[in-house]
Amino acid sequence: MLSHLPALALGAVALTMASAEAISESSESIEETVIVTANRVEESWLSSAATVDSVGTERQLPGFRFDSAELLAGLPGVQADSRSNFAQDTRISLRGFGARSAFGVRGINMRVDAIPLTMPDGQSQTSSFALDTFDRVEVMRGPLATLYGNAAGGTILFNTAKPRENSISVLTAAGDARQRRYRLRGEWVGEQAAARVQASQFSTDGFRDHSSAERNQFTGQWFYQSTGGIEAVARVDISRDPETLDPQGLTYEQWQEDATQVHPVARLFDPRKSIEHRQASLSLRQDTDWGQWQWAGWTGERDIKQFLSFPGDGENANGAVIDLQRDFWGSNARLGKRWGDWEWAVGAEFGQMRDRRKGFVNDMGTQGELKRNELGEVTNRDLYTSLNWSPEGPWRLQAGVRHNDIRFAVTDYFIQGSNPDDSGELRYREPSFGLGASYGIAESRLFASVGEGFETPTLTEMAYRNEGTGLNGELEPARNRQLEVGWRRETGVLQASVAVFGVDSDKELVVDTSDGGRTTYRNGARTERRGLEWSLDWVLGSDLSWRWGGTWLEAEYAAGPYKGNSLPGVADENFYSQLDWAPLGAALSVDLAAQYRSEVATGDENIEWAPASLVWDLAVESQHDWAGSLLSLWAKVDNLFDKKYVGAVIVNQSRGRTLEPAPGRQFNVGASLEYAW
Numbered sequence: 001m002l003s004h005l006p007a008l009a010l011g012a013v014a015l016t017m018a019s020a021e022a023i024s025e026s027s028e029s030i031e032e033t034v035i036v037t038a039n040r041v042e043e044s045w046l047s048s049a050a051t052v053d054s055v056g057t058e059r060q061l062p063g064f065r066f067d068s069a070e071l072l073a074g075l076p077g078v079q080a081d082s083r084s085n086f087a088q089d090t091r092i093s094l095r096g097f098g099a100r101s102a103f104g105v106r107g108i109n110m111r112v113d114a115i116p117l118t119m120p121d122g123q124s125q126t127s128s129f130a131l132d133t134f135d136r137v138e139v140m141r142g143p144l145a146t147l148y149g150n151a152a153g154g155t156i157l158f159n160t161a162k163p164r165e166n167s168i169s170v171l172t173a174a175g176d177a178r179q180r181r182y183r184l185r186g187e188w189v190g191e192q193a194a195a196r197v198q199a200s201q202f203s204t205d206g207f208r209d210h211s212s213a214e215r216n217q218f219t220g221q222w223f224y225q226s227t228g229g230i231e232a233v234a235r236v237d238i239s240r241d242p243e244t245l246d247p248q249g250l251t252y253e254q255w256q257e258d259a260t261q262v263h264p265v266a267r268l269f270d271p272r273k274s275i276e277h278r279q280a281s282l283s284l285r286q287d288t289d290w291g292q293w294q295w296a297g298w299t300g301e302r303d304i305k306q307f308l309s310f311p312g313d314g315e316n317a318n319g320a321v322i323d324l325q326r327d328f329w330g331s332n333a334r335l336g337k338r339w340g341d342w343e344w345a346v347g348a349e350f351g352q353m354r355d356r357r358k359g360f361v362n363d364m365g366t367q368g369e370l371k372r373n374e375l376g377e378v379t380n381r382d383l384y385t386s387l388n389w390s391p392e393g394p395w396r397l398q399a400g401v402r403h404n405d406i407r408f409a410v411t412d413y414f415i416q417g418s419n420p421d422d423s424g425e426l427r428y429r430e431p432s433f434g435l436g437a438s439y440g441i442a443e444s445r446l447f448a449s450v451g452e453g454f455e456t457p458t459l460t461e462m463a464y465r466n467e468g469t470g471l472n473g474e475l476e477p478a479r480n481r482q483l484e485v486g487w488r489r490e491t492g493v494l495q496a497s498v499a500v501f502g503v504d505s506d507k508e509l510v511v512d513t514s515d516g517g518r519t520t521y522r523n524g525a526r527t528e529r530r531g532l533e534w535s536l537d538w539v540l541g542s543d544l545s546w547r548w549g550g551t552w553l554e555a556e557y558a559a560g561p562y563k564g565n566s567l568p569g570v571a572d573e574n575f576y577s578q579l580d581w582a583p584l585g586a587a588l589s590v591d592l593a594a595q596y597r598s599e600v601a602t603g604d605e606n607i608e609w610a611p612a613s614l615v616w617d618l619a620v621e622s623q624h625d626w627a628g629s630l631l632s633l634w635a636k637v638d639n640l641f642d643k644k645y646v647g648a649v650i651v652n653q654s655r656g657r658t659l660e661p662a663p664g665r666q667f668n669v670g671a672s673l674e675y676a677w
Contacts, residue, residue, distance in 0.1 A: 034495065036138055037114075037157065039398065040334065040345070041292075041388070046490040049398045049436030049447050050144040051077070051499050053535055056136050059547070061578070061591050061619045062634040062670060064173055064181050065132040066202050066215070068092065073593070074576040076497075076533035076549045077141045077154065081597075081648035083660045086206070086213035087246035087273045087306075089125050091569070091648045094141050095503060096529050096555040097153025097455075099569035100511050100651055102519040107455055107509075109145070109152040113160050113233060115281040115298050119328060120351040120380040120406065122151030123458040128239050128277040128302070130200055130217045132183070135161040141533075142501060143451025143482040144434040147400040149349070149382050151455045152432070153480070160235075162223045163187035163194045167676040171200075175668030178205040183672075194223040207663040209262040211247040216240045230286045239277040246271040248309055249650045249657040252608060259644060259661035265309040269320070270365030273306040291337040299329040311362050312371060316419055318464065319359025319371035328353040341391040349382045355459060373414040374422070376459045381405045394440040398449075401433040406456055426462075428477050430454040444489040454479045457509055461521045476523050480505040493539040503529040504558075510604065511568070511652040524604075525560025527567060529553060543582045550575040557604075565606045568651045573598035586623040593617045602649045602658040610659060613645035629675040638666040 034045040036052050045052065053075050063070045068090045069080035079099075081091040093099040097107035105124040110117040112134075118124040140155040148155050171183040183200040196219070203214040220236040248263040248271060265271075279300030286293055304324040312320030330351030337344050359372030386400035405427075412422040436449030457475040465472045486499030510524040531553035538546045551574045555567040566572070575596040582589035594616050599609040619636040639662070647662035 034490070037159070039140075039144065039388075040347075040386075041336070041343070044490075045495070046443075046445055046488060047390075047396055047438060047440065049396055049438045049449055050140055051142040051447075051449075051484060051486060051497075051501075051533070052138055052140040053077075053497070053549075054136055054138040057132075057134055059580075061593055061617055062621055062636055063668065064175070064179060064202060064670075065130075066181070068126040068131060071131060071134065071137050071158075072139070072156075073595070074535075074547050074549045074578055075137070075139045076499075076535045077531075077551055078139055079551075079571055079574050079597070082662065083648040084207065084662055085211060085247060085660055086204070086215075086241075087244045087271070089127050092126075092156075093570065094139070094154030094156075095501065095531060095551075096553060096567055096570045099555075099567060100509060100521070101569075102511065102650060106458065106461075107151050107153040109148040109150075109155045110158070111155070112158045113235060113281075114157075114283055114294075115235070115296055116330065116332075116349075116351065117158075118151065119353050119378070119458075120150070120330070121353065121378040121408070121458040121460075122456060123460060125277075125302075127215070127241070127275070128279065129158070129237050130198060130219045130239075131158075132200075133160055133196075133198060133219050133221075134158045142484045142499070143449040143453075144398065144400070144436050146432040146451045146453030146480075146482070147384060147386065147402055147434050149384075149402055149404050149432065150380065150406060150430070151458075152453055153455065160221065163189050163196050165189055165676050167674055169672055169674035171670065171672035173668065173670030176666040177207040177663065178203075179668065180204070181670075192225055192227075196221045206245070206247070207666070208247045208260045208661065210245045210266045211262070213244040214242055215244075216242075228286070229288070230284060232282065232284050234282045235280070237277070237279045239275070241273070241275040244273050244275075246273060246309075249653055250659050250661060251656045252659060254657075255646065255659045255661055259664075263309075263657055268364065269307065269309045269311070269362050271307050271309040273304065276303045277301070291335070291343070293336070294334045295331070296333075297329075297331040300327075302326040302328070307362055307365065307367075309362075311368075312359065313361045313368070317371055319369075320362035321360035321367050323358040323360065325356040326353060341389055343388045343390070344385070345387075346385045347383070349384075350380065352377070352379045353459070370414065373412075375411045375413070377407075377409045378459050379407045396438045396440075398436045399434070401431065404428070404430045404432065404454070406430070408456075408459060408462065410462075424473050426473055428454075428456050430456075430477055430479075443491050444487060446485075446487055448485040450481075450483050452479065452481050455509060457521060461509065461519075464520045472521070474523075475509070475521060476507050478505055478507045478509050478523070495537040496535065498532070498534045500532050501530075505529075508567075513652060513654045524557065525562070526558045527556065528558040529555040529567075531555075543585070545580045547578040547580075548576070562604045562606075565604060566601045568601045568603050568606075569649055571597045571600050589621045591617075591619040591621070593619075600646075600649055603652045608656075608658065610646040610649050613643060613662075615643050615645060615662075616640040626673070629673050632672045632674070634670045636668045638668065639664055641665075 069082045072080040088103045110124040136159045138157040173181040181202045185198040198219045218238040222234040224232040281298035283296040306322040308320040332349035334347035355376040361368030384402035389397040408426040432453045434451035438447035456477045484501035488497035505527045507523040508527045512520040512522040535549040555570045578593040599612045602608045621634045642665040648660045
């Protein structure tokens with residue numbers, strides 16, 4: 001596989017560097033130096049020793065902002081597969097980390113305004129937040145991401161900007177499959193404080209049968225800066241999905257016959273999900289002459305009721321109606337001290353989650369007999385330290401180490417007959433470290449890093465055994481060793497980067513079986529990943545710009561019965577290109593984007609593959625002053641050429657229902673009106 005990778009790597013490097021040299025003096029400058037924060041400090045994108053890319057959300061094509069894949073388009077290293085199944089989150093992987101996920105996000109540390117979105121056990125959901133409250137997304141890959149602790153195969157940071165003026169706005173959008181979105185937003189700015197409140201609703205019938213969804217969200221934010229320089233940010237998020245229907249995956253034959261159909265089990269057992277999520281957070285920070293301190297605290301609740309597509313009525317079965325009530329809370333603190341060119345920081349992070357989980361028989365779509373009743377708890381207590389050297393010269397160095405202490409405990413309250421006490425406790429103490437350096441040459445910089453990280457199974461992944469009941473205590477943390485080298489360049493009209501990386505993992509967590517929404521996991525053999533990433537953001541003129549990014553990735557089992565096979569769920573090739581043309585400035589802009597994804601294995605055996613796809617999207621945007629307000633209009637055609645393709649795969653689905661179809665051509669429009677004073 002990918003025997004052409006070395007040649008392609010050299011070609012991509014040569015093309016990117018040649019383009020950078022050719023255009024660095026040929027176009028108009030439009031953007032100031034890009035600042036990134038993924039290393040927990042503000043630094044220029046060019047000087048960072050980490051592989052980190054960021055994009056303003058206004059650079060992405062317009063849309064409903066219901067799917068996190070909309071915000072991640074074009075970022076190298078990212079494979080964001082939209083399931084078009086609103087009962088499940090977008091399937092996100094970074095350099096292959098997270099590819100095993102049957103729902104939600106795994107193997108990736110996610111944060112919202114520096115507040116962890118990832119639970120202590122390593123699982124995340126992106127559907128809990130209104131995605132159009134974010135103004136910038138940063139994605140950090142590679143060895144230095146391991147300093148974020150458990151399940152940090154990479155890090156995604158969703159950042160919010162402080163309001164700039166008093167305003168009130170309304171938005172409405174509509175599209176095929178009876179998609180509808182409504183939003184009301186208000187912003188206030190004072191001398192030392194600012195606030196933002198937003199309420200929105202999204203609904204759709206779904207392009208497939210049995211796939212309707214509704215989501216209601218509220219976001220409140222408060223920003224304050226004291227005369228002493230202390231910055232405070234408070235945030236409240238509420239999300240409610242009253243009933244989201246799950247059409248289930250299709251076999252290859254069913255997908256070929258009719259991609260809009262629903263599997264018969266969906267009609268028999270009526271699989272569906274309802275979610276309520278409530279979360280509040282507060283963060284404080286201050287920059288002083290001697291350094292910087294930060295503190296954050298958060299708390300929340302998440303209630304889930306899910307009907308799976310089987311009865312779950314066996315003697316020792318766990319049921320097929322999930323009733324989950326989750327409480328979570330935590331805090332972190334960081335203290336940084338500067339001595340000339342050096343900065344030393346120490347930090348601590350604590351988090352806890354409590355899952356009250358019950359399981360009932362699914363009696364043809366109604367809740368039946370109780371089959372499971374337990375309390376699951378996960379606690380992490382982590383300490384970390386980092387050292388940065390930033391002299392006036394060309395060198396930059398960064399090093400860090402983290403000690404992670406994670407405890408899992410399950411208390412079983414369903415003990416009767418042949419169903420034994422499945423209570424249990426596990427504890428993992430795992431280190432992680434990262435070391436990186438960069439060297440500047442004019443407007444370019446070389447960088448390299450090494451590191452080691454780990455990933456524990458999540459509490460949900462421990463919840464089921466392939467055979468028997470109770471906590472799957474046989475699962476062990478996967479450990480990974482990473483190495484990368486790269487080059488980047490930044491001028492007034494250009495940002496370009498290339499990175500070559502390798503990842504070796506032991507005891508990789510992989511899907512064992514997946515059937516009807518119930519997934520079991522196991523530790524796989526050793527895996528290897530070798531890859532190349534690149535990105536190019538080029539201002540071709542005052543009214544024309546081009547974004548180009550891609551990833552070549554060879555991810556294989558390196559031992560065991562599947563040696564030489566590709567990791568399921570991972571595409572070897574992901575390419576993205578977006579051309580933006582604004583002949584009349586804000587009054588008219590046209591955006592054309594293309595996304596290519598190579599074929600994807602659906603299981604460890606590599607017998608079935610989701611076909612490769614090339615999908616085009618076209619959008620037109622326009623802004624006008626109207627009656628003292630700003631009127632913004634957009635129209636978009638998704639899947640311009642009506643390509644039939646697979647949006648995502650369900651890894652190792654035991655009954656062959658492994659494909660989640662993507663919709664054909666869809667037309668969407670939107671309008672917003674903002675009044676500012």
